[in-house]
Amino acid sequence: MERRRRREVVLVVLGVALHSLYMLSIFDIYFKSPIVSGMEPEPLRIRPPANRLVLFIADGMRADKFFEMGPNGKPRAPFLHSIMHNKGRWGVSHARPPTESRPGHVAIIAGFYEDPSAVTKGWKANPVEFDSVFNRSRHTVAFGSPDIVPIFCSGLPHSYSDSYSTEFEDFATDASFLDEWAFQRLERFLHESKSDPKIQRDIKDDGLIVFLHLLGCDTNGHAHRPYSDIYLNNINLVDRGVESTVKLMEEYFPDGKTAYVFTSDHGMSNKGSHGDGDPQNTETPIVVWGSGVRGPEMASPEDDVDDGVLFVDQHTHHETTPESWGLKYIERTDINQGDIAPLMSTLLGLPCPLNSVGMLPVEFLSIDKKDQAKAMFGNSKQVLDQVLRKSQLKKATTLFFKPFTPLVGYRLMLVHIDQLISSGQFESALQSAQELIKLALRGLHYFQTYDWLFLMSTVIMGYLGWIVYVFLHIIQSYTNFPLYSRQKGRRMLGNSFGKRPVRLAGGLFMGACSLLLLFQRAPPLYHAYLGLAVFLWTEIFANYPLLQNLGNVIQSTKVSWLPQVILTSLISFLVLELLVASFFRREVYTVIFLIAGIVGAVVVSCNMRDLSMVPAFVWASCWFLSAFTLMPTQICDNTALVVGSGMVVVTIAIIGRWLDHMYASDPSWKLKFCGSSSKVDKSWLLFCTQVLLVLAASWMVWVTTSYRAEKKGLPLVHQLINWSLAGLSILLPIKSSRGMLLRLISIFLGFAPLFLLLSIGYEALFYTALGLVLLVWILVESVVCHSVVPSLSPKWERSNSNYLPEPTGTQSSKAALCSIELQHTRVALCFLVLINVAFFGTGNMASVASFEISSVYRFITIFDPFIMGALLLCKIFVPFILVTCAFSAVTRLLELPRLGCYFIVILLSDVMTIHFFFLVKNTGSWMDIGQSISHFGIMSAQVVFVLLLFALSSVFTHDLDLSSSEERSALLLLQTINSLKYH
Structure with a gap:
């Protein structure tokens, strides 16, 4: 016995290690660091069009909200609109997912798309130091958020920078004052520089960059949504701040050699989130004007024609400009976000950042064709250098090296472009340099995925080996x-x-x-x-x-067993394929639960003809849950619905408890209540305490939402009350009655306060719907197990059993568990369906932006990505814990070894994992690539994730009691529902 247990511990550890490692393999296959060292900067050899540059980045500013006219028919950003009409160039800058602040700023300032390993440091610290436009500048002045400015300026000897405190980033207030702080801080700096000769000398030098990071729109978008008056007014405030800053700079530097760039790192979805590839998140404004920048031109009819050019977010060039923008007749120039870095470098005459993959947008430049050709040639050599360096590194460490064939003759290409420039064929030189950049980008992708075949083959063989190994262990043990x-x-x-x-x-x-x-x-x-x-x-x-x-x-x-094996395999395959499809269409779960409601009702009615209320309950519960996956993932604020859901939770718990107590007087149905002999039943005291906590949480939902509606900061005492309610309620189920029904009711009540406090709309009602369906699952399993009338557990043939485990738990140690049979595959399949619908019921687990960040504002309003992320994960975890507790109850009811069922779950999950592995893309839109990779990562993580859930749920269910008469107590669930017919 001990040897078997040690083997299973090793098997679990091996599974965790394998799945964790193979999740990391995706980063080696598709997300290798784009940073390569050992290169020299490529000088542009042109006269700098500007002596200094001011970069405004309005964090979280959405393109359409910025460009469109207000309700009064006037622009929301009148100053920048006048720039677009009279002085500069404008367009849409297309960002690439993940549309987060750090990746967006890295793309703008350094010209490459972020190394995903930075996410492990909260997008704050640099996992690998990289080159940027700021590094190449003579001096940099930067003011703004403490989350962004230090990334690029900390440790930079030639910079002057400052940031406000992180406590300023309060989601419960109007955050536009953060932008005012940045504008005022620059004004104060320039004023103070007049009395400091060193600072004045430094900023008077050529090659100066002034960077203002404006966080107000991002914070207000998260807290109040991008269609709110606060967000829209913030756009106007930013516009006024840019106008005053331009006036200040022109007065301080009257030489007219200042260039200006206004843009954003990412947009904002209607629900106040970002991160994925939705156009609302990837489309950001770009406005450039000043020294060296071409002025506006009238749009021609051809500008609204799709020219087939695709950007990093896979949107076509020159999509029709909406009439509501008021810019229909001004030429629009769209660019990739990574193109901004070479644009800024060229305006200052600086080498492009070493790892930049952007292509210089010459349409923005007001320089002669010769300098354009030279600048583009320098840009192409800088991108080519990265390919050559990666090729050298790979060749030095590969036995059978395969070069990137299209660039084998790169020297001839460089000579040809140089000759074109020397002979005055500047337009041809421009086109040839652009083609060379495109080839170099293909070469970078080639070397990024050079080990793709080896890694893919290794991972597939590893997963297949794991599946066979686990299958043999289940069969044997x-x-x-x-x-x-x-x-x-x-x-x-x-x-x-x-x-x-x-x-x-x-x-x-x-x-x-x-x-x-x-x-x-x-x-x-x-x-x-x-x-x-x-x-x-x-x-x-x-x-x-x-x-x-x-x-x-x-x-x-x-x-004789072959037809059963074939039928079970077909059904399992069908269910798993439906689950795979659900990653792309949440509506699949609507179909699944519509069918489940009918099947469950038929199964119950065929075995319980005298209890007609139960089939109706089974049908209604499944159909109720099926409605949620038809609802949009964009959850609208509805405080009344959240509070009402709390009342529904309490009502269901009271009804279940009352019916349980009513039947407890019948000796044939009596449950075990922890042996309490006190006059006041301790389980009732605990139950009343839990009900009061749910009611208190519902009240705090109303109170805290009222504070937010009044744009007040959430008082610390309210935050402490919410933390206390959530923490205390989670601990109470551990002390509840060990009877199955009573313990499940206690768990249902225990996690309700946390979920309610993290809810903003209909997802609070989803909690109740999921709980009812979990009850239905237990009901149906009890029907299958016990048939029509109360009877003892089915007689299992144990004479030939290879597995007679010693069960865990207080009472169950008196009897051996049953062996797993083919029919018990349904338990694992039901668990997989329910654990996945726990994700998809209120969001899309493949998209980080599908869950509302505003859910955490009742616990914390000061921006902290780790605490906020942890709270969001807690909200996602609560339905999972309910599902896992129900799974534990079902395995105890059927007397099945839970660890054995866990291995079946993992076996079925890995079939889906391999399917998703083959669906991983390395071509097409970046959004599709990222989504396919996230699907694989989610399924590959399931072995670790489910194991963690089992560990957490075992705290609440390890001592469930099913002894003697309690073996029949599962039928009490049927009787309590049916009694609704008479009471």
């Missing part, structure tokens, strides 16, 4: 399948002599592969990916006698 007799098994499997040669061969193979990887200087993770796959298949082949005996058993056994 948890089923009655006559795989081998005990005596024969000991002779065949206990003999280690046959295993040693296989394991020795596997070790030698892995050693040879490791030497090859070491020669190629492969990362340590490559060894881990391959090592796990080799280890699994070695163990499988080492147990070949087991597989050989399995074949003999199949040949000698009657085929």
Whole structure:
């Protein structure tokens, strides 16, 4: 027994390690760091069009809200609109997901799209230092958010920077004062510089960059939505601030050699979130004017024609400009967000950042064709240098190196462009340099995915090996399948002599592969990916006698079970494919639960003809839940619905408790109440306490929302009350009655305050709907298990069982658990459906922006990505815990080993994981690529995720009581529902 348990611990640890590592493999396949060192900057060799540049980044400003006219027919940003009409160029800057603040600023200032490993540091610290326009400048002056300015200016010796305190970023107030702080701080700096000769000398030098990070729109968009008056008024405030700053700069630097760039890092969805590839998040404004910038031109009819140019967000160039923008007749120039860095570098005559992948948008420049050609040529050589450097590094560490064929003759291309410039064919030189940049970008992608085939093959073999290994373990340890007799098994499997040669061969193979990887200087993770796959298949082949005996058993056994195997496999495959489809269309769950309601009602009615109320309850509960996946993921604020949902939670709990208490007087149905002999039932006291906590949480929802509506900061005492309500309510179910129904009601009440306080709309009602369906699941399983009338647990044939585990728990240690049979696959399938609908019921788990960040404002309003992210995860975790607790109750009801069922869940999950692995894309739109990768990552993480859920839920369900008469208590669930017919 101890040996088996140690083996299962090793198996669980191995599964966690394998899935964690193979999730990381996606970063090696698709998300290798774009930063490469060992290059020299490429000088542009042109006369700088401007001596200094002012960069305004309005964080979270959405393009359409910025450009469109207000309700009075006047622009929301009148000054910048006048610039677009009279002085500069404008367009839409297209961002690439993830549309977060740090990646957007890195793309703008450094010219490349962020290394995703930065997410592990909250998008704040630099995992790898990189070059930027600020690095190349003579001096940089930067004021703004403490989350952005230090990324680019901390440790930069030639910078003057300052940030406000993080406590200023309060989501409960109007955050436009953050922008006023940045504008006023620059004004004060310029005023103070007049009395400081060193500062004045520094900022008078050429190559100066002034950077103002304006966070107001982002904070107000999160807190109040981008269609709110606060957000729209913030746009006007930014416009006035830009106007005053331009006037200030022109007075301080009267030489007229200042260029200005106004843009945003990302947009904002209607629900106040960002992060994904929705056009509301990827489309940002770009306005450029000043020294070296071309003036506006009238739009021609051809400008509204799709010219086929695709941007990083896969939107076509020159989509029709809406009439509401008031810019229909002014030429529009769209660019990629990464193109802004080479534009700023060219305006200042500086080399492009070393790792920039942007292409210089010459349409913005007011310089002669020769300088345009030279600047584009320098830009192309800078991008080409990255390809050449990556090629050198890969060639030095690869036995059979395959170069990027289109760039084999890159020297001839460079000579050709240089000759075109020398001969005055500037237009041809421009086009040739642009083509070279496109080829170089393809080359960068080629080397980014150079190890793609090796890694993909290794991961697939690892997953297949894991599936086979887990399947054999389930067959051997948890089923009655006559795989081998005990005596024969000991002779065949206990003999280690046959295993040693296989394991020795596997070790030698892995050693040879490791030497090859070491020669190629492969990362340590490559060894881990391959090592796990080799280890699994070695163990499988080492147990070949087991597989050989399995074949003999199949040949000698009657085929009466074959139709059941085929039917179960088909149903399982269909359900898993529906779950895969649900990642793309949430409406799939509507179909699933519509069908489940009918099937569940039929199953119950066929076995309970005298209890007609129960089938109706089963049908109504499933259909009620099916409606939620038809609702939009954009949840509208509805405080009354949240408070009302709290009342519904309390009502359902009171009804369930009352009916349970009513039947407790009947000895044939009586549950065990922890042996309390006091006059006042302790379980009732606990229940009343939980009800009061739910009511208090509902009241705090109303109170805190009222403060937000009045644009007041949330008082600290209210935050402390909310934290206390959530924390205390979660702990109380541990002390509740050990009876199944009473414990599940207590868990349902215990997590309700936390979920209500994190809810803003209909998702609060989803909590109740999910709880009812989980009750339905237990009802149906009890019907399948116990049939029409109360009876003892089904008689299981244990004579040939290979698995007689020692159960855990207080009462269950008196009896052995049942072996898993083929029909019990339904338990794992139901769990997978429910655990996934817990995600998709109120959002899309493949999109970080589909969950409302405003949900956390009742606990914290000061911006803190880790605490806010943790609270958002808690909200997502609550339905999962309910599902897992119900799963534990079902396995206890059916007397099944929960760990064995866990392995079946993982086995089915990994079938989906491999499916998603083949759906991963490396071409097409970046949004599709990112979504496909997130799907794979979510499923690959499920083994770790579900294990964590089991650990958490076991705290609440490990002592569920089902002894003697309590074996029949599951039928009380049926009777309590049916009693509604008479009461």
